[in-house]
Amino acid sequence: MSLTIFMQQLVNAASLGSLYALLAIGYTMVYGILRLINFAHGDVFMLSTYFAFYAMTSFLLPWYISFAIAIILTILFGTVLERGAYRPLRNSPRISIMISAIAASFLIQNLAVVFFGGIPKAFPSVPIFSKIIQISGVSSSSISVIIPIVTILVLFILGYIINQTKMGMAMRAVSKDYEAARLMGINVNTVISFTFGIGSALAAIGGVMWGLKYPQLIPLMGLMPGLKCFIAAVVGGIGNIKGAVIGGFILGFGEIMIVAVSVYMPYDLSGYRDAFAFVLLIAILLLKPDGIMGKSSVEKV
Amino acid sequence: MLKIENLHVFYGGIHALKGINLNVEKGKTVSLIGANGAGKSTTLRCIMGLVKKNEGSIIYNQQDISSLKTRDIVKRGLVLTPEGRRIFPNLSVKENLLLGAYTRTDKNEIDRDFNKVTELFPILKEREWQIAGTLSGGEQQMLAVGRSLMSKPKLIMMDEPSLGLAPLIVKNIFEIIKEINSNGVTVLLVEQNAKAALEIADYAYVLETGTIVLEGKGSELLNNADVQKAYLGEAVIKTKEK
Ligand SMILES: Nc1ncnc2c1ncn2[C@@H]1O[C@H](COP(=O)(O)OP(=O)(O)OP(=O)(O)O)[C@@H](O)[C@H]1O
Ligand SMILES: [Mg+2]
Numbered sequence: 001m002s003l004t005i006f007m008q009q010l011v012n013a014a015s016l017g018s019l020y021a022l023l024a025i026g027y028t029m030v031y032g033i034l035r036l037i038n039f040a041h042g043d044v045f046m047l048s049t050y051f052a053f054y055a056m057t058s059f060l061l062p063w064y065i066s067f068a069i070a071i072i073l074t075i076l077f078g079t080v081l082e083r084g085a086y087r088p089l090r091n092s093p094r095i096s097i098m099i100s101a102i103a104a105s106f107l108i109q110n111l112a113v114v115f116f117g118g119i120p121k122a123f124p125s126v127p128i129f130s131k132i133i134q135i136s137g138v139s140s141s142s143i144s145v146i147i148p149i150v151t152i153l154v155l156f157i158l159g160y161i162i163n164q165t166k167m168g169m170a171m172r173a174v175s176k177d178y179e180a181a182r183l184m185g186i187n188v189n190t191v192i193s194f195t196f197g198i199g200s201a202l203a204a205i206g207g208v209m210w211g212l213k214y215p216q217l218i219p220l221m222g223l224m225p226g227l228k229c230f231i232a233a234v235v236g237g238i239g240n241i242k243g244a245v246i247g248g249f250i251l252g253f254g255e256i257m258i259v260a261v262s263v264y265m266p267y268d269l270s271g272y273r274d275a276f277a278f279v280l281l282i283a284i285l286l287l288k289p290d291g292i293m294g295k296s297s298v299e300k301v
Numbered sequence: 302m303l304k305i306e307n308l309h310v311f312y313g314g315i316h317a318l319k320g321i322n323l324n325v326e327k328g329k330t331v332s333l334i335g336a337n338g339a340g341k342s343t344t345l346r347c348i349m350g351l352v353k354k355n356e357g358s359i360i361y362n363q364q365d366i367s368s369l370k371t372r373d374i375v376k377r378g379l380v381l382t383p384e385g386r387r388i389f390p391n392l393s394v395k396e397n398l399l400l401g402a403y404t405r406t407d408k409n410e411i412d413r414d415f416n417k418v419t420e421l422f423p424i425l426k427e428r429e430w431q432i433a434g435t436l437s438g439g440e441q442q443m444l445a446v447g448r449s450l451m452s453k454p455k456l457i458m459m460d461e462p463s464l465g466l467a468p469l470i471v472k473n474i475f476e477i478i479k480e481i482n483s484n485g486v487t488v489l490l491v492e493q494n495a496k497a498a499l500e501i502a503d504y505a506y507v508l509e510t511g512t513i514v515l516e517g518k519g520s521e522l523l524n525n526a527d528v529q530k531a532y533l534g535e536a537v538i539k540t541k542e543k
């Protein structure tokens with residue numbers, strides 16, 4: 001593999017890894033605070049791309065306004081989902097809320113088929129994101145470079161919110177002890193809504209960038225990335241944000257590199273790309289069930 | 302200041318509080334003692350709105366607070382240092398203290414109270430950046446009390462603050478309770494350590510399986526034969542391990 005091709009694939013890997021990381025954080029944050037796998041998270045991600053699509057194509061809004069609207073609508077949707085599907089079951093057995101999450105996922109997918117249609121839609125191309133840029137022989141579309149940059153920026157903001165703000169402090173408190181948090185005067189419901197809001201915002205930021213990079217929209221497009229990013233969160237250590245980022249990047253790099261090296265293999269391995277996540281999941285569950293950043297990593301070693 | 306009338310609490314079929322009456326006067330230290338499972342924690346949790354009452358009233362400053370949300374009760378100046386400390390182990394000592402002031406918005410006052418609390422517990426100042434889960438049990442209890450004080454309470458309720466602590470630290474904790482009280486904060490104390498609790502109490506109640514069976518001045522109860530037999534005899538003092 002020549003260096004230029006390798007560099008090119010590296011850029012692709014970084015941008016796919018970034019998208020996975022953004023989506024994986026939503027799983028891990030919701031798990032951290034509710035001990036719930038939000039199975040509908042991938043579908044929330046799917047909705048964000050359609051929101052942006054319709055804002056641009058039906059309402060003919062400029063891309064930046066469309067993206068802002070998509071992010072806001074997705075945040076609203078995520079918090080409404082929590083209110084409608086999860087909050088009423090907060091004190092029910094864990095299995096009920098999990099079933100509710102699976103049901104919400106199916107419902108969103110099928111409503112999307114009804115309202116958006118099953119035929120794939122082409123995400124509009126935005127010139128400044130589809131420009132080809134060349135740096136010392138390595139050429140790449142600008143979106144592939146923008147994705148990691150935006151992601152790093154978003155991660156910094158997220159880190160600031162969680163570690164430096166009062167709401168972030170409340171989130172960390174609620175994730176450990178609801179009742180003690182209540183005794184501090186924290187409104188636990190607000191904190192949980194806020195957590196869903198952030199998770200949905202990250203999914204939407206990932207979603208619109210996904211649309212720019214992989215411009216084909218279908219109602220089931222959230223399924224596979226959702227599943228993979230859930231795996232990324234588990235691989236990183238579910239409940240741990242750094243872990244979700246690491247898991248997302250491992251997944252992104254792994255997938256791209258499988259495709260990249262398969263050219264040089266006697267068999268074409270690129271078809272196994274989607275299997276990588278699952279192999280990784282099995283491996284991590286065997287070797288380190290709490291994930292890379294999981295708690296027992298500190299104690300066990 | 303706080304008046305509980307005919308309070309009943311059920312947990313499903315368990316009748317945990319069977320119509321208790323209790324009065325806490327402003328500026329006083331009131332102790333509530335009783336055996337395991339008597340309903341002491343339930344009483345405090347019900348006052349804070351963590352458990353819903355089935356009947357009765359909880360009057361605080363002429364207002365029934367029994368249907369208010371916990372956060373609105375905290376805003377009115379009541380605070381509970383819960384049984385088992387319940388500090389946030391993943392947060393730093395400083396963050397734990399700041400969370401105690403969560404409902405407050407008076408930034409400068411919070412800073413001042415932070416200094417006051419860390420004066421009262423110098424160890425907390427020393428360990429300001431330490432992750433609270435790594436503190437020793439005694440330090441965690443100091444943190445739990447300090448965190449409660451950060452809400453600027455008018456009435457502080459403490460659920461077994463001496464639980465699982467070495468005798469010297471227990472003495473220290475009771476000194477601090479006295480000091481808190483002398484600063485004008487009313488104290489409602491739940492304790493297994495009946496002797497110490499009665500010694501510092503202006504008034505005290507004895508709770509047995511959801512019913513108040515005895516009440517009186519702290520010194521009176523200390524000398525009461527029944528109390529001595531049930532709670533003060535060396536052999537029957539219940540010490541709970543952490
Ligand atoms: N969440 C709950 N669900 C069901 N029953 C409960 C619950 N909490 C307490 N109880 C029951 O209510 C009764 C009173 O409990 P409570 O915790 O108030 O006792 P306590 O006096 O604080 O005891 P201890 O000294 O052991 O802390 C006990 O019989 C207990 O089993
Ligand atoms: Mg108790």
